[in-house]
Amino acid sequence: xxxxxxxxxxxxxxxxxxxxxxALEYRGxxxxxxxxxxxxxxxxxxxxGKLDNLVAKLAEHPLSGSLGLGHTxxxxxxxxxxxxxxPHLDGKSRLAVIHNGIIENFLPLKxxxxxxxxxxxxxxxxxxVANLISxxxxxxxxxxxxxxxxxxxxxxxxxLGVIGLGSDGEPTGEIFAARKGPPLVLGVGQGENFLxxxxxxxxxxxxxxxxxxxxxxxxxxxxxxxxxxRSGQRVExxxxxxxxxxxxxxxxxxxxxxxxxxxxxxxxxxxxFGARVDFEERRLLLDGFADVADExxxxxxxxxxxxxxxxxxxxxxxxxxxxxxxxSVEVDYGSEYRYRDPIVDSGVLxxxxxxxxxxxxxxxxxxxxxERGALMLAISNVPGSQITRISRATxxxxxxxxxxxxxxxxxxxxxxxxxxxxxxxxxERGGTIEDEHLSGxxxxxxxxxxxxxxxxxxxxxxxxFSRSEDFLYLGRGIHYPIALExxxxxxxxxxxxAEGYPAGEMKHGPIALIDDELPVVALxxxxxxxxxxxxxxxxxxxxxxxxxxxVTDRDAEDLGSLAEAVxxxxxxxxxxxxxxxxxxxxxxxxxxxVRRGADVDQPRNLAKSVTVE
Ligand code: M6R
Numbered sequence: 001x002x003x004x005x006x007x008x009x010x011x012x013x014x015x016x017x018x019x020x021x022x023a024l025e026y027r028g029x030x031x032x033x034x035x036x037x038x039x040x041x042x043x044x045x046x047x048x049g050k051l052d053n054l055v056a057k058l059a060e061h062p063l064s065g066s067l068g069l070g071h072t073x074x075x076x077x078x079x080x081x082x083x084x085x086x087p088h089l090d091g092k093s094r095l096a097v098i099h100n101g102i103i104e105n106f107l108p109l110k111x112x113x114x115x116x117x118x119x120x121x122x123x124x125x126x127x128x129v130a131n132l133i134s135x136x137x138x139x140x141x142x143x144x145x146x147x148x149x150x151x152x153x154x155x156x157x158x159x160l161g162v163i164g165l166g167s168d169g170e171p172t173g174e175i176f177a178a179r180k181g182p183p184l185v186l187g188v189g190q191g192e193n194f195l196x197x198x199x200x201x202x203x204x205x206x207x208x209x210x211x212x213x214x215x216x217x218x219x220x221x222x223x224x225x226x227x228x229x230r231s232g233q234r235v236e237x238x239x240x241x242x243x244x245x246x247x248x249x250x251x252x253x254x255x256x257x258x259x260x261x262x263x264x265x266x267x268x269x270x271x272x273f274g275a276r277v278d279f280e281e282r283r284l285l286l287d288g289f290a291d292v293a294d295e296x297x298x299x300x301x302x303x304x305x306x307x308x309x310x311x312x313x314x315x316x317x318x319x320x321x322x323x324x325x326x327x328s329v330e331v332d333y334g335s336e337y338r339y340r341d342p343i344v345d346s347g348v349l350x351x352x353x354x355x356x357x358x359x360x361x362x363x364x365x366x367x368x369x370x371e372r373g374a375l376m377l378a379i380s381n382v383p384g385s386q387i388t389r390i391s392r393a394t395x396x397x398x399x400x401x402x403x404x405x406x407x408x409x410x411x412x413x414x415x416x417x418x419x420x421x422x423x424x425x426x427x428e429r430g431g432t433i434e435d436e437h438l439s440g441x442x443x444x445x446x447x448x449x450x451x452x453x454x455x456x457x458x459x460x461x462x463x464x465f466s467r468s469e470d471f472l473y474l475g476r477g478i479h480y481p482i483a484l485e486x487x488x489x490x491x492x493x494x495x496x497x498a499e500g501y502p503a504g505e506m507k508h509g510p511i512a513l514i515d516d517e518l519p520v521v522a523l524x525x526x527x528x529x530x531x532x533x534x535x536x537x538x539x540x541x542x543x544x545x546x547x548x549x550x551v552t553d554r555d556a557e558d559l560g561s562l563a564e565a566v567x568x569x570x571x572x573x574x575x576x577x578x579x580x581x582x583x584x585x586x587x588x589x590x591x592x593x594v595r596r597g598a599d600v601d602q603p604r605n606l607a608k609s610v611t612v613e
């Protein structure tokens with residue numbers, strides 16, 4: 001949700017913070033702000049709207065200092081105005097706070113503070129934290145003690161950064177970082193240290209990072225990092241070296257991150273199956289899974305838990321696992337699972353899928369399954385993220401940082417990872433891996449590249465369809481989730497209403513929507529039986545005047561007479577076909593969004609990581 005950045009060292013913190021916030025802006029972009037500590041004063045500049053507004057304000061009111069915090073906000077408490085933008089100072093202007101999360105008991109705390117004379121200038125729960133720390137500071141020997149006392153009173157979820165002035169009015173030269181729920185990572189430098197809500201904001205300066213655990217409180221100075229755990233014990237957390245490439249968080253000549261990330265998919269998918277498949281021995285080697293192999297042999301059912309695009313991956317995963325490993329799979333939304341009474345026992349594998357590894361709904365659902373005895377595993381893209389910490393083993397997608405808010409390469413790499421996982425289950429449960437299972441993988445990167453060859457055609461098509469206000473996406477079998485994903489991409493990026501539907505269900509209702517203004521995207525891919533059925537559905541749409549856009553892996557000639565547009569994708573093995581079929585749908589959403597003038601990388605109201613329920 002919100003992006004957090006902190007710097008302590010000898011350099012000017014402001015450009016470092018702005019650069020980091022730029023890389024974190026995908027986490028929230030309702031407002032942003034920066035604070036630096038200088039002798040005698042904390043100076044802030046904040047602006048509503050995108051980070052560019054803050055940059056413009058800083059050009060008029062420059063700040064500098066070697067200790068500072070920055071924040072980019074996804075609003076929870078209070079509208080996205082300047083007064084609600086972080087950082088928030090306490091009433092005595094002696095400390096500043098940035099926050100990601102929700103303080104659930106902020107109202108009683110605020111009333112208590114107001115009764116004691118504290119005045120509030122914003123609608124946020126964060127300002128309550130600032131004033132609470134300040135009130136404790138009056139009776140605490142140092143800022144760290146005041147922060148710790150405050151944390152013991154907070155209910156809810158938070159990632160917090162705090163800086164302040166000492167009783168002598170001098171900057172204390174320290175950042176306090178506290179985490180309960182949303183992630184926080186420390187960047188370890190030489191004579192300087194960093195704080196971020198995820199590594200993307202730090203990569204330009206260091207790849208050595210420490211992921212804070214839930215309940216940790218860290219004191220970060222330019223030369224040292226001290227961490228105390230939730231019980232107050234001093235602890236050492238490992239320094240991890242990330243192999244993410246800093247260039248990946250730049251646009252590299254593309255107009256938008258989304259387009260760049262669409263184009264990175266061949267490489268990302270290849271990186272995901274890369275070293276995990278021994279083609280000669282026909283074996284799957286999943287790093288970290290040896291420890292759970294015995295349990296995987298014994299599990300009876302699988303429950304996959306995810307949200308949004310990751311939930312669509314889960315639906316494809318059900319096909320893959322049931323077909324390849326013959327284990328029964330249920331798929332649940334994280335946000336629904338925990339509010340029913342799921343039937344879970346030790347025969348259940350709960351598999352959480354989350355690009356960010358931070359999605360609160362997915363994490364809560366996975367934890368709920370774990371509490372009931374399930375084996376907890378994860379598929380995630382972010383090393384060290386929370387889902388990887390609560391799971392016994394994680395299958396990483398090697399997509400690299402995904403900055404565009406709409407998932408593209410995260411989705412296709414999740415599908416590749418699920419395919420590997422299904423084969424691994426098959427292998428560990430006594431099944432044989434045949435050449436036919438692996439040969440499709442080797443061909444996949446090329447097929448993705450070929451699918452991208454339709455880009456110019458799709459850009460041209462976007463001209464024609466960008467004024468439509470509704471779209472219907474139809475798919476069958478393993479391509480039904482791809483219809484859902486195509487519709488979600490269009491909604492997110494262009495704000496056009498779109499529905500994904502199982503093609504066979506159209507006649508049970510949605511067929512009433514079809515008229516000569518409704519574009520219908522039909523996925524005519526897959527095995528012969530499914531293809532023929534979809535072809536019949538295409539005829540039904542045509543008979544009612546619908547505007548057909550057909551994506552197919554077949555000879556397009558016979559479809560050409562039915563459709564306004566036919567997009568050809570290469571044919572790969574049926575269980576891998578969704579990875580290729582989704583590519584033109586991503587491009588269609590992208591180009592329609594661009595034509596409509598939408599902010600495709602940062603669509604309105606969304607955030608990349610949804611760390612609140
Ligand atoms: O990080 P996660 O995979 O857990 O995120 C889940 C969803 O929030 C995410 O997929 C969302 O739907 C994207 N905006 C899709 O493009």
